[in-house]
Structure formats: structure tokens, C-alpha cells
Amino acid sequence: MSEDRVRWSGPLRLLHWLMAALIVALIGVGWTMTHIRSDLGTTFTLYQWHKSYGCLVAVLLVLRVAARLVAPAPPPIEHSRLERQAARAAHLAFYALMLAVPASGWLMAAASPLALPTRPFELFTLPAPVAPDEALFGWLQPLHEVAAYGLLALLALHVLATLKHQFVDRDHILRRITF
Template sequence: MTYTRTAVVLHWTIALLIFIAFPLGLYMHELPLSPTRLQLYSYHKWLGITVLLLLLARLAWRATHAAPPYPAGMAPWQRRAASAVHGLLYLLILAVPLSGWLMSSAKGVQTVWLGVLPLPDLVGKDKALGEALEELHEILNYGLLTLVLFHVAAAAKHQFVDRDGLLARMRFRGS
């Protein structure tokens, strides 16, 4: 049994956007203040808000569509670990863009999604809060990176060591 096409598309689209947003965030953060840096920050925010929206769609989809069962031979502790990691991934994929949006709000820089839709500030301008949220955003990002690497390593183990077909549940299929 496999995930639905919608779940697969949402999974891989979110993964791709995170794969772009994370290194972009590292790169832009080190640039001197310039129009290029400001434009990259805008792109980074667009990616983050898009990830947030796609995650909400994925959570709604998941609430109405059960995940396929784990392979029959998978140990109970692995099932629990997989469920915990997935839950933490969802939590961090939600928390990272929200912390970025909160940080922008606290720093007095409005988030404008795709350059056309101004989003409301979530908090008032507050320099100290903005700095704290910047640190939180960084910590959450590294936590997400750690979990993603763990997730990928576990998928590779199932594919190449266990050979239990787990990874095939999340692959694109023809119509």
C-alpha cells in the first residue's frame, strides 16, 4: 500500500522547498546589507510561507486519509520511533516558518508573500523579541535539519539494508 498521489506531491514539494530555503537562509544571513540581500530575504520568506501553507494542506489531507501501514516485519520500537519522528517533523515544519514570520514582525519588517500579499504582523515591533526570535528560528532550523537527516538515513536503511519496501510508499506513480 502507498500514500495517495496528493500526499506524495505535498511531501516532496515541501521537502524541495525546505532544501532550497535552508541553504538560502545560511547564505543570505552572511551577506552585507544590500538590495541583493533584501531580495534573498524576500525569497526566503516566500518559501517559508509556502511551506507553512503546504504543511497545513498536508495536515488536513492526513487527517482525512490514513497513512499506509508499516511493513509487517517492522519492529514495534521502530514504528513508535517513526511516528515520533514524523510528529516532530510536522511540528518543526510548522514552527520554523512561524518563528520566521514572528521574527520579521518583531523586527518591524512585514512579510509580503510572493511580493503581492502583505501578511499581518503577528507581534508588535520589539527589538529584543526580534533578536530572541532570530535565535529561536536558527535553533529550530538546525533541529529540523537534524530530524530530516535522521529521516533520510532511516529511509535509506529500510531501502538498502532491510529491503522492506518502506520507501516505495512515498514514490511518484504513473496515473
């Protein structure tokens, strides 16, 4: 089989790494802005950065789903049925979380009693789907947190699985998603 047929499409490979870098940075900044005490100006800047790049992840997700629908996935690597199903379930869970995290962030920012508008990259004001509501905010905040750290836990499993493929099975899995 030609090299191209056993790899993910070019746009998907690009989006995979771009979004991975953004998501890891967003988790780092999200944790920092909520756990490290700093002056009001710095905290405000971190929140704006977080919200802007978080919205960018949502836009890139739409492109990624389109890229997956347009180009077929490469055939799965020859492994047990269980491993193939686990990989499929993990990829599906990634997509669900990549949607749930920005969506809950958007709703939470709108529900916040602080009522600060979300202005991605200072370009426009994101519509607020809900009005400020302390009870709703109190519900959405842990949802965003659990979903974001759930994404991080899944990433840890995903990296371990990649290492197993690469160094134990020696099936060169990284070649399928790199350039």
C-alpha cells in the same frame, strides 16, 4: 494487498516531495543570506524570496495535514515495536517543526527593529502579530535558527533510516512515498 493500499495517498506523496525541496532550498538560502556578505540589493532579494517561500511552506502544511486526515496512512511496515514508535515520533516531530519554523519566522520578521513588512510574492502584506521589539526579536531569532537546523538534523536521520530500510531491510520503503 493492492499496491495503492500500501502507499501514502497521491496528494500526500506530492506534498512530501514538494515541501522537502522547498525546505532544503529555504535552509540553503537562509544560511546564505545570514552568513555570506553581499550587496544590499542581493541580500534584500534573498530575504524576500526566503520569506515568500517560507509562507508557502506554511500554506502547504495546512493542505498536508488535511490530506493526512482525509486518507488513512498505509499500515506500518512489519518491524519491531520500537522502530514503529521511532518512525511515528519522527513524523510527529517533523510536523511540529514544519509549523514552528515558519511561525517563528513570521513572528521574528514582525518583531524585527527594521520594521520591514512581509509581502509574500508581492501579493499582499502579511499582518504583523507583534510590534517591532528588539528584545523579542533577540529571543525569536535563535528560536527560528535552532528549529530550522533541528529540522535539518531530523532530515539527516530520516534519510539514514530510509537508506537502512531500502538497502539493509530491503522492504522497498521508497515505493510507499514515490510515484
